[in-house]
Amino acid sequence: MNSITKIAILLIFSGIIPINAQSINRKAANKLYDTYNKFVTNYVDSLTQFRSKQDSTYEKTGKESKTYNTQSTFALLFIPTTYYREIIHKSFCLDNYYNMDDLLSNSINKSLMNVYLNRPSLVRFVDKDILVANILSPNNINKLKTLPAVTDKADITPQEDGPTIIDIAVRKPNFWNFYGDYYLQFLQNYVSDNWYKGGESNYSMVASAIIQAIYNNKQKIKWDNKLELKLGFQTSKGDSIHRFKTSEDLIRYTSKFGLQASQKWYYTLQLIASTQFMKGFKNNDSKIYSSFIAPLNANLSVGMDYNLLCFKERLKGTIHMAPVAYNFKYIQRPELAARYGLKPFHRTLHDLGSEFTADLTWVLSDMIKWRTRLYGYTTYKRAEIEWENTLSFQFNKFISTNIFLYPRFDDARGRDSKHGYWEFKEYASIGFAYSF
Numbered sequence: 001m002n003s004i005t006k007i008a009i010l011l012i013f014s015g016i017i018p019i020n021a022q023s024i025n026r027k028a029a030n031k032l033y034d035t036y037n038k039f040v041t042n043y044v045d046s047l048t049q050f051r052s053k054q055d056s057t058y059e060k061t062g063k064e065s066k067t068y069n070t071q072s073t074f075a076l077l078f079i080p081t082t083y084y085r086e087i088i089h090k091s092f093c094l095d096n097y098y099n100m101d102d103l104l105s106n107s108i109n110k111s112l113m114n115v116y117l118n119r120p121s122l123v124r125f126v127d128k129d130i131l132v133a134n135i136l137s138p139n140n141i142n143k144l145k146t147l148p149a150v151t152d153k154a155d156i157t158p159q160e161d162g163p164t165i166i167d168i169a170v171r172k173p174n175f176w177n178f179y180g181d182y183y184l185q186f187l188q189n190y191v192s193d194n195w196y197k198g199g200e201s202n203y204s205m206v207a208s209a210i211i212q213a214i215y216n217n218k219q220k221i222k223w224d225n226k227l228e229l230k231l232g233f234q235t236s237k238g239d240s241i242h243r244f245k246t247s248e249d250l251i252r253y254t255s256k257f258g259l260q261a262s263q264k265w266y267y268t269l270q271l272i273a274s275t276q277f278m279k280g281f282k283n284n285d286s287k288i289y290s291s292f293i294a295p296l297n298a299n300l301s302v303g304m305d306y307n308l309l310c311f312k313e314r315l316k317g318t319i320h321m322a323p324v325a326y327n328f329k330y331i332q333r334p335e336l337a338a339r340y341g342l343k344p345f346h347r348t349l350h351d352l353g354s355e356f357t358a359d360l361t362w363v364l365s366d367m368i369k370w371r372t373r374l375y376g377y378t379t380y381k382r383a384e385i386e387w388e389n390t391l392s393f394q395f396n397k398f399i400s401t402n403i404f405l406y407p408r409f410d411d412a413r414g415r416d417s418k419h420g421y422w423e424f425k426e427y428a429s430i431g432f433a434y435s436f
Contacts, residue, residue, distance in 0.1 A: 076108055076112060077108060077111065080124045080125055081112075081115060081122045081124055081125075082123065082124070082125040083123050083125070083126045083127060084112065084127045085127055086127070087109045087112055087113060087116075091109070091113055175216055175217045175218070176213060176214070176215050177214045177216070178211075178212065178213050178214075179211075179212040179214070179435075179436065180209070180211050180435065180436050181208075181209075181433075181434075182208065182209050182433065182434050182435070183207070183208050183400060183402065183431065183432060183433035183434070184205070184207045184431050184433075185205065185206055185400075185401070185402060185429035185431030185432070185433075186204070186205045186429065186430070187205070187427070187428070187429050187430070188202075188203050188204075189202050189203075200236060200237045200238050202235050202236050202237070203234065203235045204233065204234035204247055204429070205233055205429075205431075206232030206247065206427070206429055207230070207232070208228075208229065208230045208248075209227075209229045209230075210226065210227070210228050210229075211226070211227045211229075212224070212225065212226045212227075213225045219260070220259055221257075221258070221260075222256075222257075222258045222260065222266060223255075223256070223258070224254075224255070224258075224318075225253075225254075225255050226253070226255075227252075227253050228250060228252045228253075228254075229250070230248045230249070231249055231250075231277055231278070232246060232247040232248030232249070233245065233246060233247060234246075234247045236283065238283060238284075239283045239284055240284060241281075241284050241285070241286055242281055242283075245283075246276075246277075246278045246279075246280055246281075247427065248427075249276040249277050249290075250274065250276060251274060251275050251276060251277060252272070252273070253272070253273050253274070254271070255270070255271045256269070256270045256271075256305065256318070257269045257270075258305055261304070264306055264308075264309075265304055265305070265306055266304065266305040266307070267304060268302075268303055268304060268305040268320060268322075269301075269302055270299075270300070270301050270303070270305075270320055270322065270357070271298070272298070272375075273296070274296075275292060275293050275294075275295070275296045275297070276290060276291070277292060278291070278292070279291045279292075288333065288336075289336070291332065291333065292332070293330060293332040294331050294333045294336055295329055295330065295331050295336075295340045296329070296330040296331075296332075297327070297328070297329050298329075298330075299325055299326070299328075299355060300325065300326045300328075301320070301324065301325035301326070301354075301355040302322055302324050302325075303322030303323060303324070303355070304321055304322075305318050305320050305321075306318065306319045308360065314363045314364075315360065315361075315362045315363075316360070316361060317358070317361055318357075318360075319357075319358045319360075320355075320356065320357040320358070321356055322354060322355045322356070323354050324352070324354065325353055325355035326350075326351075326352055327350070327351050327353065327377060328348070328349070328350055329341070329348065329349040330347060330348050330349075331346070331347050331348075332347070334346065334347055339413065341382065341410075341413060353379035354377075354378060355376065356374070356375070356376040356377075357375050357376075358372070358373070359372075359373050360372050360373075367393060368392070368394075369391075369392045369394065370389070370390070370391050370392075371389070371390045372387070372388065372389050372390075373386070373387070373388045375387075382411050382412045383409065383410075383411055384409070384410050384412070385410075386406070386409075387406070387407050387408070388404075388405075388406050389404070389405040389406070390403070390404050391403040391404075391405075392433070394433065398432055398433065398434060399430075399431070400431070400432075400433035401428070401429065401430040401431075402428070402429050402430075403426075403427075403428050404428070404429075405425075406424070406425040406426065407423070407424050408422070408423040408424070409421055
């Protein structure tokens with residue numbers, strides 16, 4: 001092939017290639033334009049549907065007219081929530097779901113579909129139940145009656161019913177409250193005969209009962225009654241005369257009658273009477289040192305009571321202060337008169353003075369409770385002071401241990417060379433306990 005032929009072929013191909021390139025670019029541009037135009041059209045259609053949903057719910061009946069559907073369409077929103085299979089079918093059928101000629105039905109279907117997907121627990125029925133009831137037919141909807149207005153009801157004269165007989169039972173309130181606190185506890189101590197420090201084995205037990213009856217009418221009158229009973233025994237190998245001796249022996253009754261003066265203060269008349277159950281002995285001594293009504297103490301006082309309640313009601317009780325108090329003492333055994341501050345072989349003692357009593361309970365924790373009673377009486381010539389303390393450890397509802405501490409001062413008796421006018425008593429025990 002000569003050079004002229006080569007040049008001609010080169011010119012032909014150089015002209016064809018640009019023509020094909022331009023044709024390909026034009027086709028791609030047309031395809032892109034069509035795609036863009038379709039995207040814009042779909043976007044505009046979506047905005048149109050969204051606007052129709054936001055504006056108002058209506059039904060198209062013509063090219064320009066818009067009218068609300070007042071038949072059964074709205075009923076789907078107000079009857080109990082129902083599952084419609086037709087709505088599920090339309091939701092997954094694109095041709096029907098985006099039907100622009102029925103925007104009202106589409107909007108209601110979307111609302112119910114949201115309920116089906118997000119709150120299925122609210123759906124109570126299925127469409128089969130509604131079809132059986134036939135409540136959505138136009139005939140039944142037209143039969144619905146409009147409720148009368150409020151003004152129409154106001155014009156109607158209400159009909160009064162005749163007298164109704166009602167049985168009313170009026171019960172008298174019960175102002176009494178009862179409480180109880182009981183325990184039965186034991187202590188055992190064993191010491192062998194060759195114990196290097198000496199000592200002796202012994203057994204002991206103590207029983208206690210505290211019963212309270214309180215009258216309070218929540219107005220002016222309050223009457224407290226408390227009966228305390230305590231009895232304990234112990235054995236001792238060193239005592240060859242007595243097999244058992246009393247370690248605790250108490251009968252005490254306290255009564256307070258109060259008239260309310262303020263929220264926590266009462267004018268109070270108080271009576272305290274005490275004695276014991278059994279005869280009292282000492283080791284290897286047959287002499288009787290005390291017995292029932294020997295002595296019998298009765299103290300009647302007039303004063304005021306303060307009801308203490310603090311530390312979130314954990315500490316509560318009463319404090320009685322009486323500037324005037326009458327004290328009576330009776331000794332059944334005249335030979336014991338001098339031992340209890342009476343003239344020799346006299347049976348009774350009368351004197352006047354002032355009296356103070358504090359009776360408190362402090363719940364330190366769920367397991368620990370402290371009960372204390374401080375009693376003082378003075379005639380300004382002699383004085384008696386008693387301070388009883390019981391520290392209880394409650395392991396469970398029925399098992400507890402008690403520590404009892406009891407210092408006492410009495411200058412009516414003779415002075416002891418070692419302790420003076422002071423006396424002291426204590427014990428520790430564990431056993432059964434019950435309260436109500």
